[in-house]
Amino acid sequence: MKLYESTVHELHEQLQNKQLSSVELTKAVYDRIDEVEEKIGAYVTLDKENALAQAAKVDAMIAAGETIKPLAGIPGAIKDNISTKGLRTTCSSHILDNFIPVYDAHVIANLRKDETIFLGKTNMDEFAMGSTTETSYMKKTHNAWNLDCVPGGSSGGSAAAIAAGEAIWSLGSDTGGSIRQPASFNGVVGIKPTYGRVSRYGCVAFASSLDQIGPITRDVTDAAIVLNTICGVDAHDSTSLPVDVPDFTKALRQDVKGLRIGLPKEYFGEGINAKVKEQIMLAVEKYKELGAEIVEVSLPHTEYAVITYYIIAPAEASANLARYDGVRYGYRNKEAKSAPEMTKLSRTEGFGSEVKRRIMLGTYVLSSGYYDAYYKKAMQVRTLIRKDFDEVFRKVDVLLTPTSPVVAYPLDGKMDPLAIYMLDVTTIPVNMAGLPGISIPCGFADGMPVGLQLIGKALDEETLLRAAYTFEQATEFHKAVAPLGGNK
Amino acid sequence: MKNYITVIGLEVHAELKTKTKAFCSCSTEFGAEPNTHVCPVCLGMPGALPVLNKRVVEFAIRAGLALNCDIQKFNKMDRKNYFYPDLAKNYQISQWDEPICLGGHIDIRVNGEKKRIGITRIHMEEDAGKLVHSGLTISTSDYSAVDYNRAGVPLIEIVSEPDMRSAAEARAYMEQLKAILEYTDVCDCKMQEGSLRCDANISVMPEGATEFGTRAEIKNLNSFRALERAIEYEVERQIEIVEDGGHVVQETRTWDDANGVTLSMRSKEEAHDYRYFPEPDLVPVNLDQAWIDEIKATLPELPSARKERLLAEDVPEDNADIIVASKKVADYFDAGTKATKNLKALSNWLIGDVAGFLNAEGIEIDDPEFRITPDHLGELVNLIDKGVLSSKLAKQVFAEMLKGNEAPEALVKKLGLEQVSDAGELGKLVDEVIAANPQSIADFKAGKKKALGFLVGQIMKATHGKANPGMVNKMLMEKLQ
Numbered sequence: 001m002k003l004y005e006s007t008v009h010e011l012h013e014q015l016q017n018k019q020l021s022s023v024e025l026t027k028a029v030y031d032r033i034d035e036v037e038e039k040i041g042a043y044v045t046l047d048k049e050n051a052l053a054q055a056a057k058v059d060a061m062i063a064a065g066e067t068i069k070p071l072a073g074i075p076g077a078i079k080d081n082i083s084t085k086g087l088r089t090t091c092s093s094h095i096l097d098n099f100i101p102v103y104d105a106h107v108i109a110n111l112r113k114d115e116t117i118f119l120g121k122t123n124m125d126e127f128a129m130g131s132t133t134e135t136s137y138m139k140k141t142h143n144a145w146n147l148d149c150v151p152g153g154s155s156g157g158s159a160a161a162i163a164a165g166e167a168i169w170s171l172g173s174d175t176g177g178s179i180r181q182p183a184s185f186n187g188v189v190g191i192k193p194t195y196g197r198v199s200r201y202g203c204v205a206f207a208s209s210l211d212q213i214g215p216i217t218r219d220v221t222d223a224a225i226v227l228n229t230i231c232g233v234d235a236h237d238s239t240s241l242p243v244d245v246p247d248f249t250k251a252l253r254q255d256v257k258g259l260r261i262g263l264p265k266e267y268f269g270e271g272i273n274a275k276v277k278e279q280i281m282l283a284v285e286k287y288k289e290l291g292a293e294i295v296e297v298s299l300p301h302t303e304y305a306v307i308t309y310y311i312i313a314p315a316e317a318s319a320n321l322a323r324y325d326g327v328r329y330g331y332r333n334k335e336a337k338s339a340p341e342m343t344k345l346s347r348t349e350g351f352g353s354e355v356k357r358r359i360m361l362g363t364y365v366l367s368s369g370y371y372d373a374y375y376k377k378a379m380q381v382r383t384l385i386r387k388d389f390d391e392v393f394r395k396v397d398v399l400l401t402p403t404s405p406v407v408a409y410p411l412d413g414k415m416d417p418l419a420i421y422m423l424d425v426t427t428i429p430v431n432m433a434g435l436p437g438i439s440i441p442c443g444f445a446d447g448m449p450v451g452l453q454l455i456g457k458a459l460d461e462e463t464l465l466r467a468a469y470t471f472e473q474a475t476e477f478h479k480a481v482a483p484l485g486g487n488k
Numbered sequence: 489m490k491n492y493i494t495v496i497g498l499e500v501h502a503e504l505k506t507k508t509k510a511f512c513s514c515s516t517e518f519g520a521e522p523n524t525h526v527c528p529v530c531l532g533m534p535g536a537l538p539v540l541n542k543r544v545v546e547f548a549i550r551a552g553l554a555l556n557c558d559i560q561k562f563n564k565m566d567r568k569n570y571f572y573p574d575l576a577k578n579y580q581i582s583q584w585d586e587p588i589c590l591g592g593h594i595d596i597r598v599n600g601e602k603k604r605i606g607i608t609r610i611h612m613e614e615d616a617g618k619l620v621h622s623g624l625t626i627s628t629s630d631y632s633a634v635d636y637n638r639a640g641v642p643l644i645e646i647v648s649e650p651d652m653r654s655a656a657e658a659r660a661y662m663e664q665l666k667a668i669l670e671y672t673d674v675c676d677c678k679m680q681e682g683s684l685r686c687d688a689n690i691s692v693m694p695e696g697a698t699e700f701g702t703r704a705e706i707k708n709l710n711s712f713r714a715l716e717r718a719i720e721y722e723v724e725r726q727i728e729i730v731e732d733g734g735h736v737v738q739e740t741r742t743w744d745d746a747n748g749v750t751l752s753m754r755s756k757e758e759a760h761d762y763r764y765f766p767e768p769d770l771v772p773v774n775l776d777q778a779w780i781d782e783i784k785a786t787l788p789e790l791p792s793a794r795k796e797r798l799l800a801e802d803v804p805e806d807n808a809d810i811i812v813a814s815k816k817v818a819d820y821f822d823a824g825t826k827a828t829k830n831l832k833a834l835s836n837w838l839i840g841d842v843a844g845f846l847n848a849e850g851i852e853i854d855d856p857e858f859r860i861t862p863d864h865l866g867e868l869v870n871l872i873d874k875g876v877l878s879s880k881l882a883k884q885v886f887a888e889m890l891k892g893n894e895a896p897e898a899l900v901k902k903l904g905l906e907q908v909s910d911a912g913e914l915g916k917l918v919d920e921v922i923a924a925n926p927q928s929i930a931d932f933k934a935g936k937k938k939a940l941g942f943l944v945g946q947i948m949k950a951t952h953g954k955a956n957p958g959m960v961n962k963m964l965m966e967k968l969q
Contacts, residue, residue, distance in 0.1 A: 083535040096534065103528045105535060202535040208768035238539050238770050316768055319567050322578030323532040327634065339573050339632065366569070366763035375765060 004032040004165035005481060008222040011168060012070050015062060022055035022062075022073030025168075026117055029075045032165045033119070039484060041141045042151075042161040044080045045088045046120035051075060054117045061115065070225045072115035077167035079158045080121040081128055082213065083202035084108055087118070091204050092136035093126045095324045095331045095350030105202020106237065107171065107213050107230040114229050119167055122157030126352045127321065128178055128206040130154050131420050134413060135354040142411065143185060145448050147486030149408040152182030158216050159186040163482045169217045169226055173203055175210045176309055177404075177427025180439035183216050184403035184451020187441045187480060189223050189468070190216045194459045195434030196241035199234030205320040207313035208239075210431040219478050220440065220469040224248035227461065243459060251462035252469045257291035259467060262396030266302035267426055272405040279443035279450040280402045283471065287400070290470055295396050299388040304381050305429040306422055311365050311378035312432075318362030324350060354417070386433045393457045398467050401426050403439040403451030426453060436461045440468045441477035449480075489731060491695040494723045495703070496658050496688055497650035500665060501643050502675040503615065503683040504547045510614045510642035511538030511581065518681055522620070522635035530640035532576030537769050540565070544642040545773060547674040548588045548612050549783050551644055554672045554790055555607050555665075557592030559780050564772040565612070569763045573632070574617040576639050584764040587611035588773065594648075594668070595792060596660040597809060605661050606649030615641040644674075650689065650700065655719035659712050662686060663813050667791045670815040679711050686715055691736065692726045701726065702736040706750055708743045718743040722750050794818055798831070807835040810843070816853050820862050827866025834869050841886055859893040860886075868896040875956055881905050909956040911963075914947075917955070918963045921946045932968060940964060 003011070003025055014020035030048055037043060058073035078084060081091045083101040085108075090096045104112065111118075125135040133141045133156025141156045143149040144163035151160040155172025159182035162170055172179040174192035183190025191214045198213045205211060215226035231245045263284065268277060288294055326332035326346030333345035351359070365374035392399065405423055409415060430437040435455055442452035452471070456464040472478050509516055512529035528536035552559050566584035589610035596603050617636035623629035646665065652658045666684060669675040677684045691703035706722055709715045726736050740759070741750040789797075791812040798808040798821075812818050817838065824834050842853070842865070851857050868885060871877045877885060877900060888899050900906050908914060921943055922929060932939040940961075947960050 081535075083533075089534065091534070099534070101528075101535075102533065103536075200535075201537050204534040205769075236539060237537050239768075315765060318763075319569055319577075319579045319765070322569060322571065323534070323576065325571065325573070325578055327573045328531060328576065329533070340571070343571055343573075363763065366765055368761050368763070371763075371765070 002165065003028040004168070006168065007218045008071065008074050008169050008225050011074050012068075012072075015058070015073050016068060018062060022058040022117065023052060025073070026051055026055040026075045026119075029119060029165075029167065036164050036484060037166065039142060039147055040144060040160050040164045040166060041139045042122055042157040042164065042166050043077070043120045044090055044092060044123050044138045044157070047087055047118060050087075051117050051119055054115070058115050058117070069114040069116075069229075071111065071169070071229055073117060074168050075117040075119045076111075077119050077122045077158055077161045077170040078108070079124055079155050079170070079172050081124060081173055081204040081206075082108060082171060083204065084118065084121065087121065089121065089204070090138065091127045092124045092138045093351065093355070094137045095346070097137065097331065099330050103202065106199035106234045108202060110229050110232070116229075122155070122161055122170060124157055125154035125178075126355050127204070127317070128154040128173060128175055128211075129317070129354050129358055131177070131181060131424060132411070132415075133157060133182075134411070135352055137352055140411065142486070143408045143448075144482035144484050145187060146408065147484065148410055149448065149486075150185065150411045152185035152404075152408060154178040154182075155190075155216065156182050159183050159188055159190065162186065162188045162216055162218060164484060169215060169222055171213055171226070171230070172216050173206075173211055173213050174427075174431065175206050175212075175313060176431050177424045179214045179216060180403050180427050180437055180451065180453060181424070183439040184453075185408040185449065187449030187451075187477070187482065188216055188218060189220055189438065189440050189478070190214065191223050191227065191438045191461070191464075192430065192436060193227065193231060193461060194241070194436045195431075196239050197231050197436070197459065197461070199232070199237040199240045201234055201236040205316075207316040208320060209316060210309075210313060212431070220438075220465060220472050221249065221252055223438070224252055224465050241459070246462060248461060248465055251465040253466055254470045254473050256287060256467055256470045259292045259398065259463075260295055260396040261287055261292045261467070262295050262297040262392055262399045264297050264299045264302065264392070264399055264401060266299055267401035271422070271425070272402060273407065273445065275445035276402050276405060276407060276450050279445055280400075280452060283442040283452050284400065286471060286474060290474060292467075297392045297396060297399070299385075299392060299429065301381065301384045301388050302425070302429055305385055305432055306425050308378040308381040308385070309424070309428045309432060310361065310421060311374050312382065314358040314362030315366050315375050316362070318359045318366065321351075321355065321359055326350070357417075382432050385429055389429075389433045389435060389455075397457075397463055399455040401453045401455065403427065403453040407445050407448035407450060430455050434458060436464055438464050438468050440472060441480070442471070442475070443477060449477075492692045492723075492727050492730075493695055493697075494653055494719070495650045495691045495693065495700050496652035496654075496719060498648045498652070498658060498661060499687045499689070500646045500648075500662070501685040502551070502646065502669055502677070504544055504642040504644060504674055505676055506541060506543045506547060506642055508541060508543075509640035510541050510544050510612070511640055514640065516641045518683070520637055522633070522637060525637040526639070530576060531636055532578075538581060538767075540770055540773070541642065544612055545588070545775070546783060547642070548610060548644050549775070549780060550672050550787065551646070551669060551674045552589035552592065552610050553780075553784050553787055554668050555589070555592040555594060555610065555646065557589035557607060557610060559775065560586065560588055560590060561775045561777070561780075562586065562772060563588045563775075565767040565770045566764045567767050568613075570760045572616065573634050574619050574636075574639070576617065576636060580614060580616065581767055581770070582613035583611035594661055594664050596657060596664050598654070598656050598660050603651075603657065605651045605657070608647045608649055610644050610646050613643050613645060615639065615643050655716040655723075658688065658719055659716050662712060662715055664791065667813050667815065671788055671790055673788070682710070685710070688715065688719060690719060690722045690726070692723055692730065694730075701730070702738050704736065704738070704750070705740045706743055707740060707753070708745075710745070714743055714745050717748060718750060721748060725750065791818075798835070801831045803831050803835045807832075807839050810839045811835060814853070820853050823862035824866040827863040828869040828873075830869050830873055833872070834866060837865055837869065837886075841883070845890060859891070860889045861893055864889060864893060864895055871896055871900065875909055875958070876900060876907055877905065878907055878953070878957060881907065881953060905954065907956045908951050908954045909959055911959070914955060914959055914963055917947050917950055918960070918967055921950075922967060929968065
């Protein structure tokens with residue numbers, strides 16, 4: 001197996017046993033990036049010099065006989081909305097294309113402590129608004145399984161990098177499915193942890209009550225390893241939960257006997273691609289075979305999730321993105337004759353159309369006279385969605401659904417934005433309820449990967465990981481390598 | 489012209505005296521080099537998050553308790569959205585529909601009349617930065633720079649009911665509020681530095697009307713004087729409009745102190761839609777009753793209680809009002825009471841000669857340029873009471889004390905100002921004066937009472953004013969009858 005196709009846990013052992021050096025590994029991954037990046041377009045910024053220096057440092061630690069952390073010396077990629085001190089962080093937006101942060105996000109600080117390596121920053125939908133990575137101001141990212149297809153989004157770069165061998169692990173962020181859906185489209189593993197499990201400090205806010213950082217990896221074990229490093233309470237984030245973080249790798253047991261898995265019927269109705277459904281049902285059969293108990297359940301308010309999401313998320317975004325005004329940092333229109341004009345022109349020129357659409361939507365729903373009808377009502381519906389899950393989790397341990405009703409679609413911009421919004425129906429409710437969700441590969445439809453989503457109780461990532469791991473170990477899907485084919 | 493009733497409500501912003509800002513650990517110190525007390529949080533850097541400073545909540549509770557408010561055990565922060573270059577995030581973290589305090593009051597006294605002014609609410613929020621213009625004003629400047637040192641400094645906004653009916657009442661409310669905030673030590677109340685700021689909502693209505701008139705909000709009131717003048721001007725302006733058959737426009741106006749007028753800033757139509765919504769980066773504030781009780785237990789004696797104490801000790805009410813209005817003055821007074829039992833006289837000195845000096849010098853009582861210590865002022869009162877000094881000579885001693893804080897007794901000796909109360913010495917003088925002024929004696933005996941004053945004057949002249957006037961009077965009367 002090629003180094004760049006290996007997993008974190010395999011490479012960690014080789015590094016610790018001195019069968020491999022971190023410099024060698026890091027160079028191999030950069031060579032791979034040189035080889036395929038033109039086809040994939042996963043990265044916005046690369047940081048080779050610092051990465052190699054860090055690799056040399058880890059090699060010296062190993063040479064000195066130190067026991068290194070599981071992620072030490074193993075190169076990963078960071079979504080470009082996570083603040084990295086001294087390294088450009090653009091959110092794939094023109095308005096931040098010259099922005100170099102002065103501080104590290106909490107997760108980045110944790111990762112640095114563990115002596116990991118950052119290859120660079122990955123492409124994304126502008127400010128994480130999108131499901132295809134096409135709203136990026138920087139570039140198009142292509143799906144490694146078919147270069148003519150979208151990689152999903154908004155963490156499309158982070159997922160494509162894993163599928164194409166351009167990183168060993170990566171971080172994404174998930175507001176309405178932005179980790180799980182691209183993981184699904186790229187045949188890799190992605191976890192959105194429980195809201196509050198991972199500090200949001202330094203994750204450039206899209207929708208504060210929904211955003212959560214999580215790992216994208218080649219297998220479930222790697223996801224557990226990355227989670228171990230990034231989870232935990234942070235005094236800089238009031239919404240981070242003051243709970244102990246277990247060793248997630250301890251949850252990796254092949255055991256689903258008696259596990260009650262719920263199939264919410266609303267996730268299998270109209271709109272789901274028949275071939276996707278077929279793969280999901282095969283996975284259900286596999287779980288039965290492995291000893292799990294399958295229960296059909298209902299989450300009756302599912303149909304309202306997307307519309308309420310498109311009120312709450314833009315409302316929060318309209319305020320979160322107000323700070324990009326050209327005054328302190330980022331893009332500034334230099335011709336403006338007054339401060340209000342400068343702000344107006346900087347924003348008009350600095351933001352792309354999807355971002356503007358959502359800012360307008362959010363501004364509208366918060367306006368006086370509309371607040372009660374939209375925002376307040378949406379918050380009430382959000383409570384109902386949360387209650388649906390509370391109810392269902394009295395009967396089952398995890399829920400099983402397709403991560404997306406479809407596989408990756410063509411990268412031609414022909415999809416109607418509303419149709420794309422609606423496809424997030426399977427991932428959005430999880431964010432609305434603040435629950436953990438994981439997407440793992442479970443098959444192929446028309447040659448493209450299909451993702452299986454497991455949804456867990458709040459703070460019960462361990463059961464999710466165990467269920468995912470058991471399936472993964474009983475199947476071969478996670479071992480499939482993307483062909484990087486297509487017409488391009 | 490009809491009679492009009494003025495209706496005033498005040499919105500007061502008080503900067504809290506916490507060491508660090510509301511949502512980050514930057515210093516709140518005033519006057520530092522621009523943009524040196526800043527960090528990713530108060531600069532609104534991408535990805536930075538606020539964390540509520542516990543001391544801000546504590547100070548807000550303390551102010552709320554002192555202002556007789558109900559502390560809301562559940563309250564939450566909201567975002568108030570508007571664009572301005574000094575507002576780093578282009579939203580202000582504030583409290584909208586569930587503030588920390590509701591329903592308090594302040595008692596004021598104007599022209600001897602007591603009145604209770606209601607407080608609607610108190611909420612916590614963050615301050616904005618400050619624009620520094622290259623020219624004199626924003627419109628005449630080539631550019632403006634922003635100093636974010638003040639961005640994120642904690643404030644409380646205290647909103648009154650529209651209970652005030654005159655500029656004098658508004659001033660009394662503001663003075664009383666300032667005193668309470670000083671006593672509770674939550675704000676340093678420097679109106680010039682902007683740590684205490686006031687906006688006034690003003691309307692007029694014809695006597696007998698049941699509904700308030702349309703109000704104008706007046707901003708930029710940086711002193712008690714500005715508050716009074718602005719209200720007086722604005723009331724006159726509004727009455728004139730109504731008298732001319734017009735309608736007052738609901739708008740925001742600014743006080744132009746130099747020209748003594750209010751000027752329109754923006755109308756209701758141009759008013760911001762702040763699009764408030766709950767701040768998702770902060771969890772709601774859930775207060776523990778035990779903590780509220782703990783804060784309550786540490787509240788100092790408030791101006792109202794202090795005033796009651798002074799009244800019980802025979803300090804005249806007008807004096808007491810003035811003394812308790814400033815914690816510094818009241819503390820000085822309390823210190824002075826350790827040296828004298830004559831509190832009425834002490835209070836007279838304090839609001840008379842002491843206040844006169846401080847006003848003339850433009851300094852405060854704790855300024856080092858004011859050199860008289862409270863115990864020395866008390867001793868001065870005692871010297872008068874003991875008959876050592878006449879009140880006239882006491883003023884001379886007071887003037888000397890201002891120069892160097894020497895003990896009054898020592899100064900009396902040094903200046904040779906001791907009152908002559910020796911009966912033998914005075915008797916001799918009385919005899920001399922009687923002998924030297926036979927005409928005056930005759931006049932007095934003929935019923936001209938004025939003649940006695942002349943004789944006393946002669947004795948005072950002979951003693952350079954040091955003779956005890958009471959004794960001189962008494963002795964002269966005895967000799968002449």
